[in-house]
Amino acid sequence: xxxxxxxxxxxxxxxxxxxxxxxTLTTECRWQTLLRPPRFVETRHKVPVGEVGCSSxxxxxxLNVNSCSRTALLGMLAVxxxxxxxxINSILPNRIAxxxxxxxxxxxxxxxFYVDFLQNPKRGRLRMxxxxxxxxxxxxxxxxxxxxxxxxxxxxxxSSSANAIILGARLLENGIADAVVAGGCDxxxxxxxxxxxxxxxxxxxxxxxxxxxxxxxxxxxxxxYVVLQRADKIIPEKAYCYLTGYxxxxxxxxxxxxxxxxxxxxxxxxxSLKMAGLxxxxxxxxxxxxxxxxxxxxxxxxxxxRLFGKEHIPTFSSTKPLTGHTLGxxxxxxxxxxxxxxxxxxxxxxxxxxxxxxxxxxxPNRVLQKNVTINHVLSNSFGFGGNDTSLVFSSH
Amino acid sequence: MKVHDIYIKQAADSxxxxxxxxxxxxxxxxxxxxxxxxxxxxxxxxxxLQYGTGCIDKIDAIITATGYGFxxxxxxxxxxxxxxxxxxxxxxxxxxxxxxxxxxxxAQLLNNHCYNTTHTHxxxxxESALLDGIMQISSDKSKNVLVGAxxxxxxxxxxxxxxxxMSVSSMPAERATFxxxxxxxxxxxxxIKSLEFNVEWSKKxxxxxxxxxxxxxxxxxxxxxxxxxxxxxxxxxxxxPVYSAHTLWTVLKxxxxxxxxxxxxxxxxxxxxxxxxxxxxxxxx
Numbered sequence: 001x002x003x004x005x006x007x008x009x010x011x012x013x014x015x016x017x018x019x020x021x022x023x024t025l026t027t028e029c030r031w032q033t034l035l036r037p038p039r040f041v042e043t044r045h046k047v048p049v050g051e052v053g054c055s056s057x058x059x060x061x062x063l064n065v066n067s068c069s070r071t072a073l074l075g076m077l078a079v080x081x082x083x084x085x086x087x088i089n090s091i092l093p094n095r096i097a098x099x100x101x102x103x104x105x106x107x108x109x110x111x112x113f114y115v116d117f118l119q120n121p122k123r124g125r126l127r128m129x130x131x132x133x134x135x136x137x138x139x140x141x142x143x144x145x146x147x148x149x150x151x152x153x154x155x156x157x158x159s160s161s162a163n164a165i166i167l168g169a170r171l172l173e174n175g176i177a178d179a180v181v182a183g184g185c186d187x188x189x190x191x192x193x194x195x196x197x198x199x200x201x202x203x204x205x206x207x208x209x210x211x212x213x214x215x216x217x218x219x220x221x222x223x224x225y226v227v228l229q230r231a232d233k234i235i236p237e238k239a240y241c242y243l244t245g246y247x248x249x250x251x252x253x254x255x256x257x258x259x260x261x262x263x264x265x266x267x268x269x270x271x272s273l274k275m276a277g278l279x280x281x282x283x284x285x286x287x288x289x290x291x292x293x294x295x296x297x298x299x300x301x302x303x304x305x306r307l308f309g310k311e312h313i314p315t316f317s318s319t320k321p322l323t324g325h326t327l328g329x330x331x332x333x334x335x336x337x338x339x340x341x342x343x344x345x346x347x348x349x350x351x352x353x354x355x356x357x358x359x360x361x362x363x364p365n366r367v368l369q370k371n372v373t374i375n376h377v378l379s380n381s382f383g384f385g386g387n388d389t390s391l392v393f394s395s396h
Numbered sequence: 397m398k399v400h401d402i403y404i405k406q407a408a409d410s411x412x413x414x415x416x417x418x419x420x421x422x423x424x425x426x427x428x429x430x431x432x433x434x435x436x437x438x439x440x441x442x443x444x445l446q447y448g449t450g451c452i453d454k455i456d457a458i459i460t461a462t463g464y465g466f467x468x469x470x471x472x473x474x475x476x477x478x479x480x481x482x483x484x485x486x487x488x489x490x491x492x493x494x495x496x497x498x499x500x501x502x503a504q505l506l507n508n509h510c511y512n513t514t515h516t517h518x519x520x521x522x523e524s525a526l527l528d529g530i531m532q533i534s535s536d537k538s539k540n541v542l543v544g545a546x547x548x549x550x551x552x553x554x555x556x557x558x559x560x561x562m563s564v565s566s567m568p569a570e571r572a573t574f575x576x577x578x579x580x581x582x583x584x585x586x587x588i589k590s591l592e593f594n595v596e597w598s599k600k601x602x603x604x605x606x607x608x609x610x611x612x613x614x615x616x617x618x619x620x621x622x623x624x625x626x627x628x629x630x631x632x633x634x635x636x637p638v639y640s641a642h643t644l645w646t647v648l649k650x651x652x653x654x655x656x657x658x659x660x661x662x663x664x665x666x667x668x669x670x671x672x673x674x675x676x677x678x679x680x681x
Contacts, residue, residue, distance in 0.1 A: 005498050094594065103494065105516075107470075121555050129556055133464050134495070135518035150593050152524040155465070155495035155516040163513050164523045167528065174531050176397065190472075195490035235582040250458075250503040250512040256491050267509055384491070385500030387512060 002326035003169045003229035004239035005393070007086025009183075010336040011079035012222030012323045013050035017081050025322075028368065031351060034322055035206045035218050040070075041108075045193050047202050050220025050324025056108075065144060069106035070221070072137035074329075075146045078223035083145055086227035086238075088179045093148035096178035099168045100138040100225075101160030101184030103328035106131035108189040137185060149177045155328065158289070158383030159248070160184050161224065162331030162391055166246045166318060168228045178233070183225030183332030190220060192327065199256065205293030205352075207325075209318035210301065210364050212355040218293040220324020224332030226339065234270055241342045244376075244394040245276030251386030257295050262303035264388035269307050269378060272390040280307055282376050283314045283392075285347055287334050288364075289324050289380040290318025300380065301360040310361065314378075317350035317365040331381040331389065338377040338393050346370050350380060399591060402533050403584035403677065405540075406576040408444035409438045409645040411615035421505065422445055430501065433466060437498040437546040437572040444574035445506075445542065451529060454575070456538030457511040459528050461545040463637025468550050469493040486598050498546055511538075519661055522573075522641040523671045525589065525620040527591055544574030545641035573641035581678070585648045589656065630671040644673065651677075 008018055013034045016019040033329070035048035040055050040355035052059075052074060059073040060066065063080075063113055077100070087095065109128040117124035138153040150171065154164050161184025168182030196202050196219060203216035229290050231242060249271065251264025258265060275279065304313055319337055324331050341347060377393045416437060420442045422425050430438065437460075445452050472489040496514040503512050511532065515524040522545040529543040548570045581587065640661040647657045659673045 012622075106402050111474055111478075114471075115478055117555065117556075118475065118478060119551070122559075126556070126559060127483055130560070133518055134516040135463070135521075138517065148594075150527075151517070152515055153517045154513060154521070156499070156512070157494045157496055158513050167513070170528075170531050170535065171533055174397070176527070190477065190482070191474060191490075195487070195493075196480055197482075198485040198487035198490055248511045248513060250500065250508050252500075252507055252509055254504075255497065255500060264509060293533040350585050383496075385496040385512075386503065387500070 001173050003172060003243045004064050004229050004234055005226045005241055005243060005339055006229050006234060006238045006338055007082040007227030008240065009080065009082030009085065009225045009337045010333060011052055011074050012076045012326060012333050013052065013220055014192050015321055016054065016077070017092060018336065018340065021107060022344065025348065031322060034126040035324055040102045041188050041190060041193065043190050043193050045197055047204055048206050048218045049188055050141055050218060050326065051188060052221055053318040063144070066085060068140055068345070069131050069137060070108045070187035071102055071104060071106060071185050072131065072140040074187060074221065074223040075137050075141045078183065078185065078225045079141050079145050079181050082225040082227050086179065089254050091178050093146050093222045095149050095178040096147050097150040097171050098138060098179045099164040099180060099182040100141060101155060101164040101328050102134045102137055102153065102186055102234065103155055103157055103160055104186050104189055104192060105134040106136050107191045111190050123391045128365060137144055142207065143160050147181065156327070156383060156387040157379040157385055158327050158330055159387040159389040160328040160331065162381035162389040165226065165249055165331065165388065165391060167250055169243055169246065172228055172230050177264060178229070181225050182331045183223065183335065185223035186326055186328040188219060188221040188223055201293045203292060207321055208352040209290035209292045209320060209350055210297050210360070212364055214292045214294060214297060217293055217320065218324045220236070220326040222323065222326045222329050222333055224329055224336045226335055231340060240339045241389060241395050245278065245392030246390065247271035247275065248389045249366040251388055253386055256384055258299035258382065261327040262299045262306065265300055265303035265382055266270070266306050268381065268390040269303060272378070272392050276392040276394065278376060278392065281312060282377050284374045285341060285377045286314055286316035287338050287377060287379040288316050288380045289320050290320055290350065292320060296382065298359065300382065301362050313362060315347055315365045317348050319348050321351035333380050334381070335391060338379045342374050342393060342395050345372050347372050397532055397591060399588045400534070401579055402530055402588045403578050403581050404575050404586045404588065404648060405578045405584050406444050406446065407585060407645050407648050408440050409573045409642060410440045410571045413439055413443055415443055431466060431469060431492060433546060433548040433570045434498055434501055439499050440572040441502045441542060441544055441574045442505070444544070444576055452540055455506060455508055455510060455540050455542050457529065457532045457541040458499050458502050459509065459513055459515070459525045459541065459543045460546065461515045461525035462495055462547055463516065463518045463521050465495040465516060466493050466497055467548055467553060470550055471550060495539050520671055521637050521662060523591065523673065526673065530588065530591060533577060533579050539579055541577045542574060543577055544572060545638040546572040547638040571638055571642070573638060573645045584678055586675040586677045589676050591678045592672040595670045595672045644675070648677065649676065
């Protein structure tokens with residue numbers, strides 16, 4: 001069954017919606033200011049992050065909702081945009097499903113609650129902790145956007161929202177819904193900033209994916225969702241592009257590092273191509289996971305060399321120097337960016353790349369290329385727990 | 397939705413584990429790195445697979461479900477970073493705080509690269525994972541799918557729940573339930589007949605009646621919260637996210653009633669709807 005993408009919604013450091021995002025992507029002078037020290041997170045870590053340029057209070061006002069976790073607010077914004085974009089008003093609300101992914105859930109508020117609670121278990125405002133779990137954001141989004149069909153939440157670290165998109169496609173295939181909104185949302189918080197700091201993989205400069213001197217990632221936040229519908233149930237003009245292949249594979253090697261033979265990453269990419277019925281040479285662009293950590297880029301690069309052959313690697317770039325690593329939202333945000341690449345015929349730059357890594361010998365795309373015919377895009381999302389997921393998007 | 401030709405082949409619950417953990421996970425370093433919840437989760441999953449007996453040669457999907465995940469790891473890391481003013485936090489509890497930790501640990505032990513995901517939808521996490529598992533078999537041609545739920549309750553969680561005015565059940569701090577689903581009826585414990593989401597609230601009377609009915613081959617199990625609400629209107633009761641998985645295990649392994657069994661779980665967000673799992677017990681113990 002062919003699955004069409006009929007709506008997109010995105011919020012990230014690149015902008016508050018897809019029009020904003022597109023404007024930033026095509027305005028080179030704005031790129032270098034996207035990653036800056038956090039303004040809305042109270043932390044001593046003054047490292048660059050890809051923050052959404054709006055406080056939680058202002059986001060709540062903009063959406064006209066009571067204040068809740070930033071994760072939920074970002075999710076509401078992007079899901080609302082995706083549903084408006086897809087114009088699915090004719091579908092019954094109980095036939096619209098939501099598969100949302102998040103890794104931090106309501107942590108941005110519960111970590112504030114916990115500061116008071118630690119001093120005295122009778123202190124801390126309870127309304128800051130009731131939305132701690134991942135479910136809470138999904139439910140708030142569903143309620144805000146009047147989604148009344150099947151709803152669920154996935155959390156598989158940095159591959160979460162790519163897995164949400166896979167589950168969304170399978171719900172359509174099984175007739176559980178007529179339209180599925182799938183993607184993910186995550187907000188910056190002290191918990192993740194300190195988590196990645198404790199692992200010593202936060203770069204104090206803007207990240208340099210695939211560069212020989214790369215020294216870690218920058219965190220980001222945001223939300224990215226797509227509306228999926230069966231291609232045979234819509235008019236072709238409604239489709240941005242199609243989800244033609246996907247695979248979720250596990251590296252089964254180490255909780256935070258990837259195996260040297262890149263087993264999981266290779267399997268995810270090759271199986272998703274197989275499902276799409278494509279040969280490696282058919283891929284026009286890879287939106288790589290490319291976090292900028294030594295381990296990820298080395299393993300992802302090796303898997304690409306193994307699959308495509310060193311001489312035949314398609315044009316590839318990491319968009320994380322533009323958005324930061326948005327964790328559970330990354331797969332959703334990068335899916336929307338892949339859709340925009342196909343629709344607007346452009347290839348994104350991999351910023352901050354200067355020196356070829358001699359162990360890999362790979363050079364990513366370094367400039368914004370326009371008017372490029374892009375038929376097939378491969379998007380990678382790899383995470384903690386060896387969770388490796390690849391998606392293939394095709395123009396027809 | 398109606399489900400066809402999907403069977404529950406095996407089931408295990410942390411309440412009734414038979415093998416020693418050491419005999420299942422022989423690597424002492426690996427055991428030491430696991431939190432209590434991981435140990436119980438891995439132990440239950442491996443017993444469900446009858447690991448080590450060579451019965452199951454290949455698992456095609458590992459699907460885990462949890463409401464709150466590794467709460468104590470999350471809390472330890474948070475405490476660490478607050479108390480040390482964001483300096484020198486120990487990464488271990490951060491690394492193992494991700495919800496997919498258990499799914500990974502099972503994959504690692506089985507050296508299995510298959511589909512692996514984690515559903516985290518509060519009370520409905522298990523049902524969501526079960527739907528994923530059913531779809532894996534019915535449309536994705538998988539043969540053996542491991543589906544399970546795990547949860548831990550921490551002292552902090554209990555304090556917060558009490559402040560929220562909820563009564564807390566006296567379940568063990570860490571618990572897990574796992575099922576092996578397959579497409580082959582041979583030696584199956586039960587056949588899954590249907591899995592329905594958004595079942596109307598109004599039908600609760602129907603199943604509460606059935607709960608009390610004396611019909612031998614028809615028994616209903618329900619979410620304790622809903623049952624209690626029926627009994628004591630207005631009383632809030634904390635409902636453990638793994639309750640429905642545990643109830644399904646009880647139906648399969650402990651109940652004396654064969655025939656069709658139905659398990660209801662309230663969906664907390666969907667305006668008073670519930671999820672209904674219908675299974676036909678085919679193998680009597």
